[in-house]
Amino acid sequence: MSANPSKRTLARSAARLAAVQALYQREMEGTALARLLDEFHQHRLGAVIGDEQYADVEMAFFDDVVSGVDARGDEIDLLLSERLAQGWNLARLDKTMLQVLRAGAYELLARADVPVATVINEYVDVAKAFFDDREAKFVNGVLDAVAKQVR
Numbered sequence: 001m002s003a004n005p006s007k008r009t010l011a012r013s014a015a016r017l018a019a020v021q022a023l024y025q026r027e028m029e030g031t032a033l034a035r036l037l038d039e040f041h042q043h044r045l046g047a048v049i050g051d052e053q054y055a056d057v058e059m060a061f062f063d064d065v066v067s068g069v070d071a072r073g074d075e076i077d078l079l080l081s082e083r084l085a086q087g088w089n090l091a092r093l094d095k096t097m098l099q100v101l102r103a104g105a106y107e108l109l110a111r112a113d114v115p116v117a118t119v120i121n122e123y124v125d126v127a128k129a130f131f132d133d134r135e136a137k138f139v140n141g142v143l144d145a146v147a148k149q150v151r
Contacts, residue, residue, distance in 0.1 A: 007056070008058065010056070011056050011057055011058040011061075012058050012061055012122070013122060013125070014045075014056065014057045014058075015057045015058045015059075015061040015062040015065065016065065016103060016122050016123065016126055017126050017129060018040060018044065018045055018057055018062055019062050019065040019066050019069075019103050020096070020099045020100050020103050020126055021044075022036055022037075022040050022062075022066050023066060023069055023099040023102060023103060024095060024096055024099045026066075026070070027095055027098070027099065028095065033066070033067065033070050036066070037063055037066060037067070040062070040066075041059065045057040045059065045062065064110075064111075065103050065106055065107065068106045068110050069099075069102045069103055069106045072106060072109065072110070073102070075109070076102050076105045076106055076109065077090055077102070079105055079109070079146055079149065079150070080101050080102070080105055080142065080146070082149075083142050083145040083146060083149075084142070094131075094135075096130050096131075097127070097130075097131065097135060097138075097139070100123055100126050100127050100130070100139055101123075101139065101142055101143070103123065103126075104119055104120070104122075104123035104139065104143045104146070105143065105146050107119045107123075108143065108146050108147050108150050108151060109146075109150050112151075116147045116151055119143065119147070120139075120140060120143045120144060120147065123139055123143055124136045124137075124139050124140050124143075126139075127139040
């Protein structure tokens with residue numbers, strides 16, 4: 001990757017972070033998918049809130065990740081649970097961590113246009129926005145195992 005990432009790269013990175021936030025909201029509040037997407041489009045993506053400018057987001061990519069995780073949730077959760085250490089299950093994971101893994105697994109399953117290394121690196125970066133290095137390494141390990149299974 002170049003030292004100066006392209007606008008599209010930055011817009012996709014922002015879309016991934018926003019997708020994890022949207023999936024978290026859906027998990028916690030049970031917001032209907034259409035309402036959730038609309039809320040993020042209208043109020044969160046690329047918006048200025050207070051004096052903070054949110055990054056431009058590739059909307060179609062955001063929609064695909066959120067809708068895809070929603071549509072293929074059972075398949076994704078099975079894939080993830082098979083890759084957790086013995087004695088662990090998805091219910092034991094932090095709710096934000098679970099959404100990071102779900103979004104990454106969805107991309108590995110359904111977005112063959114995105115290279116494996118890109119998916120893993122991007123979601124490790126998303127994990128670092130919420131967690132420390134230990135959890136980021138966990139994301140790396142789980143998504144690497146998912147990639148070996150599905151790609």
